[in-house]
Structure formats: C-alpha cells, structure tokens
Amino acid sequence: MTPTFADALTSAHRPVIMEVKRQDADGNDLLAGGTVAETVARYERAGAPCISVVTGHWFGGTEDLLAEVAALTELPLLRKDFVTSRSQLVRTRELGASAVLLTAKLLPAGVLARLAGHALELGLTPFVEIADEAEAVMVAPGPDCVVAVNNKDITTRERSPGDLGRSTDLLPAVLATGTRCAVSAGGITDPGRAARLLDAGYAGLLIGTGLLGAPSLTRWCAELDAARA
Numbered sequence: 001m002t003p004t005f006a007d008a009l010t011s012a013h014r015p016v017i018m019e020v021k022r023q024d025a026d027g028n029d030l031l032a033g034g035t036v037a038e039t040v041a042r043y044e045r046a047g048a049p050c051i052s053v054v055t056g057h058w059f060g061g062t063e064d065l066l067a068e069v070a071a072l073t074e075l076p077l078l079r080k081d082f083v084t085s086r087s088q089l090v091r092t093r094e095l096g097a098s099a100v101l102l103t104a105k106l107l108p109a110g111v112l113a114r115l116a117g118h119a120l121e122l123g124l125t126p127f128v129e130i131a132d133e134a135e136a137v138m139v140a141p142g143p144d145c146v147v148a149v150n151n152k153d154i155t156t157r158e159r160s161p162g163d164l165g166r167s168t169d170l171l172p173a174v175l176a177t178g179t180r181c182a183v184s185a186g187g188i189t190d191p192g193r194a195a196r197l198l199d200a201g202y203a204g205l206l207i208g209t210g211l212l213g214a215p216s217l218t219r220w221c222a223e224l225d226a227a228r229a
C-alpha cells in the first residue's frame with residue numbers, strides 16, 4: 001500500500017518535500033527552461049519522500065500540472081493552492097494528490113476544521129499552513145494533519161525572501177496543536193539553515209525555489225545531510 005503523505009515524510013532519512021513550481025510571483029520561470037518530467041526525475045533521484053505541486057495560478061500552476069506529475073511518479077503528492085471548498089478537495093483527490101494545502105489565513109476556523117475533516121474522509125492529509133501564533137491556536141487539527149509554518153507572506157504574494165526565524169519562534173505553538181508532523185515551508189535556500197530547522201524539531205521541510213535554483217541538487221542534499229546534528 002502507498003504510505004500516507006505524513007508517513008512518507010516522517011519515515012524519510014532526509015524529510016524534504018521537494019516542490020514543483022513553475023514561476024515565482026513575478027512570473028519568472030523557476031524550471032529554468034527545463035521540463036516538469038526532468039524536475040520530477042531529479043527529485044526522485046535525490047530521494048524525495050514526497051513532492052509538492054503548486055497548482056495556484058499566482059505561480060503559473062494549473063490542475064493539469066498536478067495530473068502531469070501524478071502520471072510521472074508514485075510518490076505521495078501535495079497540492080498547493082488556495083482551496084476553500086469541498087468540491088475542490090474531491091477534485092484534488094481525482095487528480096492524484098495525497099495531501100492538500102489548507103491556508104489558515106484564508107479560512108475561518110470553523111471552515112478550516114470542516115475542510116480538514118472532509119479531506120481526511122477523502123483520504124487526503126490536510127497540510128494546514130499557519131503564519132503566526134494566533135493561527136496556530138485557532139487550528140485544532142489533531143495528529144493526522146501536517147501543520148506547516150509559512151516563512152513567507154501570502155498577503156504580499158510571497159514576494160519577500162522569507163523569515164526562517166518565524167519557524168523557530170512558532171515551533172512550540174505548532175507542536176502544541178498535537179500534530180506529529182511539523183513542517184517549515186518556504187524561503188529555505190541554505191542547506192545549513194535547513195539542517196538547523198530539522199535539528200530544532202521540525203519533522204520536515206518544504207522547499208521549492210531553493211531546490212529548483214540549486215546548481216546541483218545532489219550537492220545541496222549532501223550539504224544538508226552533513227550539516228545535521
């Protein structure tokens with residue numbers, strides 16, 4: 001049986017969710033002229049336990065991109081988009097994802113809780129993203145949800161470089177939600193800083209731009225491994 005998204009991540013030696021993201025918020029190509037298939041193959045060779053696929057149109061994504069990645073790999077997939085309805089969850093499952101982003105900043109607490117419940121019923125792991133302590137307190141997702149800190153600001157469409165100190169500061173609040181899978185997401189480019197987030201207690205990291213732009217993914221991963229305690 002295919003492991004769940006959270007199981008694949010937490011049992012991995014190097015728990016990095018590697019992201020397929022076509023563009024940054026300014027429309028710059030992040031695949032550097034390469035194909036989606038080449039990116040997925042590179043991630044698989046690097047030992048990715050799971051893959052994130054950005055379907056949000058801010059970042060040049062589409063539903064077809066998720067379907068394309070699902071046809072290329074057996075790895076559990078996370079859909080990153082601004083999902084607000086149950087029908088989008090059903091569609092997400094049909095497209096082949098195993099996990100789905102739910103953004104606390106966009107959803108009233110009751111709606112978020114309801115969508116997380118629907119996601120679990122559909123066999124999708126809720127990947128609940130928070131950006132401050134109030135949101136961490138508001139989400140009551142339980143052990144089956146991933147809780148991720150977004151180091152970037154969606155209110156500015158993630159144009160800023162990201163503040164990894166936010167992940168460090170919010171870790172106690174994230175663990176207090178009861179999740180068994182705390183993730184730091186966005187703005188991670190340096191393998192040494194990535195190692196420190198894992199050493200501090202994050203169960204996983206989500207990295208897009210930093211890996212897509214790394215001259216050698218193999219070397220980036222080796223540097224992360226070497227820098228861990």
Ligand SMILES: O=P(O)(O)OC[C@@H](O)[C@@H](O)c1c[nH]c2ccccc12
Binds near residue numbers: 021055059150154187
């Ligand atoms: O490329 P980065 O800085 O590693 O960021 C990844 C991820 O956090 C980002 O893609 C993201 C965060 N929240 C989102 C919401 C929708 C789509 C994408 C996202």
